[in-house]
Amino acid sequence: MKTSPFFILLFLLIFTTQINAQSSTVKDSFTLQLQEKKGDLNNDRIDDKIIVSIDTIDQRRSIQLQIFLSQPDGKLKRVVSTTQIIEAMYPNGGKNQTSEYQIPTFEIEEGIINMISEIKGGMASYSFKYQKGNFELIHISKSTWDGKNTTTETEYNLRTGNKIDVDKNLGSEKILNKREKKMPLKPLPKIQVLKHFDLQNY
Numbered sequence: 001m002k003t004s005p006f007f008i009l010l011f012l013l014i015f016t017t018q019i020n021a022q023s024s025t026v027k028d029s030f031t032l033q034l035q036e037k038k039g040d041l042n043n044d045r046i047d048d049k050i051i052v053s054i055d056t057i058d059q060r061r062s063i064q065l066q067i068f069l070s071q072p073d074g075k076l077k078r079v080v081s082t083t084q085i086i087e088a089m090y091p092n093g094g095k096n097q098t099s100e101y102q103i104p105t106f107e108i109e110e111g112i113i114n115m116i117s118e119i120k121g122g123m124a125s126y127s128f129k130y131q132k133g134n135f136e137l138i139h140i141s142k143s144t145w146d147g148k149n150t151t152t153e154t155e156y157n158l159r160t161g162n163k164i165d166v167d168k169n170l171g172s173e174k175i176l177n178k179r180e181k182k183m184p185l186k187p188l189p190k191i192q193v194l195k196h197f198d199l200q201n202y
Helices: 005-028
Strands: 032-039 048-054 063-070 076-082 105-109 112-119 122-131 134-145 150-157 162-169 175-182
Touching: 032 105, 048 105, 112 134
Parallel strands: none
Antiparallel strands: 032 048, 048 063, 063 076, 105 112, 112 122, 122 134, 134 150, 150 162, 162 175
8 A cells, every 4th residue: 555645744744743842841841940150150251150950840850050151242152961960859760769968059259160069977069160161170178077076178179189188076176187198180070971979989
C-alpha cells in the first residue's frame, strides 16, 4: 500500500511539534527563581548577572545556576548553565528525602563569585574568578566543628597551592595546631563542570 505524501507530511509536522514542545518544556522547567545577583564579573564596568532557579517539574527539584555576561552590544549572554554544582532539593526523587544541606547563597564581590555553602560540620565559601574564558575556582575558606571541643579553619589558595588548617578550642582564639601544605591544582576547576560532591574533596 502506497503512503500518501499528505500523510507523510502530516506525520512529520506532528513529530516536529512534539519534539519542540518537549524541548520547550525542558528549557522552561526552571521557572521558580530563588536568587538573582548583579555585579561586574568580566571587568568591563557593566553589571553581569547570576540567577539561581529551581525545576518545578522534575521530581528531584534540580537547581540551576546560570551566569550571564555583558556583551559589547549591551545585551547579556548566558555563558554558564549548570545543575551539577548545587545538590537537588530531593536528591533521590522522593519529596520526603530532602537534601542534607541548605541551598548555597551566591554573592558578587570585586569581580569574584562567592558561593557560601553549608557543609558537614560547618560552612564554606568557594570563590570563582572569570579568567581564560571560564569561571575558575581560585580560593576556598572553611570553618568546621568536630562536634566536640575543636573548630578548624581552612584557607586554600588554589592558584598558589597553599593550604592552611588551623585548629582551635571551641570559643577560643588560641591555636592548638597549624598545618600547612602545598596542593597545587592545574588546571583550576571550572564552575560548569564541578559537581557539588567534588567540592567536599578540597
